[in-house]
Amino acid sequence: MILYFSGTGNSLSAARFLARETGDTAVHVVDLTAHCGTCRGIQDKVIGFVFPVYFGDLPDPVREFAEYTRFAPSTYFYAVATCGSTPGNALYNLQEILERKRCHLSYGRAVPMIANSTATWKKGVTYDLSRLETARKKLVSIATAVRARTVNTDEVKRSLTGSLMAMQLVRHMGKRRFAISVDIEACTGCGICERLCPMHNITIKNGKARAGDQCVSCMACAHWCPSGGILVHGHAISREDQYHHPDIEVKDLFLR
Ligand SMILES: Cc1cc2nc3c(=O)[nH]c(=O)nc-3n(C[C@H](O)[C@H](O)[C@H](O)COP(=O)(O)O)c2cc1C
Structure with missing residues (x-):
């Protein structure tokens, strides 16, 4: 396996x-x-x-x-x-x-x-x-x-x-640098982030994504968001800067 x-x-x-x-x-x-x-x-x-x-x-x-x-x-x-x-x-x-x-x-x-x-x-x-x-x-x-x-x-x-x-302070700063949040204006509530998040840390409530505190910084939500609704350290990753492996589609990463 x-x-x-x-x-x-x-x-x-x-x-x-x-x-x-x-x-x-x-x-x-x-x-x-x-x-x-x-x-x-x-x-x-x-x-x-x-x-x-x-x-x-x-x-x-x-x-x-x-x-x-x-x-x-x-x-x-x-x-x-x-x-x-x-x-x-x-x-x-x-x-x-x-x-x-x-x-x-x-x-x-x-x-x-x-x-x-x-x-x-x-x-x-x-x-x-x-x-x-x-x-x-x-x-x-x-x-x-x-x-x-x-x-x-x-x-x-x-x-x-x-x-x-591995030092606590460096790890803490790194986590902060990769902290995600939601831009309520930009989020369309499409639910891609909810289906992708391996920690079930994002849920759609009242048509908008909400992020909890269980993020492991995989950045899936930010790289796959179609509307710039996910912010990393307060900034959206533009469509041009988003990355995913060319052989992989978003549905391949949806959790079962
Ligand atoms: C929060 C975070 C921390 C990372 N730290 C390292 C690192 O310490 N060294 C490194 O070479 N790449 C680092 N990377 C890059 C990823 O390891 C690399 O892009 C990886 O192939 C992504 O795999 P995935 O596409 O399966 O998620 C980091 C990426 C993220 C999102």
């Missing part, structure tokens, strides 16, 4: 590719959490984690899923961290969680794709989509390694930037 988390489709596209190439199934961790309830145990012989890097770390839902799910120690675990540039401590932290459960991350790779965070602080972003071709090549080699049950943790390591970003 391939467990993925994704806001703008990079990780979903990677998970789907790996599922196809390895004959596996890709499942959203949030969908699985919703359907498994509390009796969570996965006994698959091969488990892959595919997720975006947030602040040099795992997304909270992936960390919580790994922490609270029972796995078989004999499972072959691998992880793919999609990122803008560097995985920070994300792969290392997943390895630590698994080790505490007497499981082992056998293989881990970072796959730089497109940074979906750039548009939250910069206008007129030029996305270099040729990076996705480089990413695809790396995914081909990852699929080959997974099929061969390769053990290689060369990229599973701690980094200075990852450790700096």
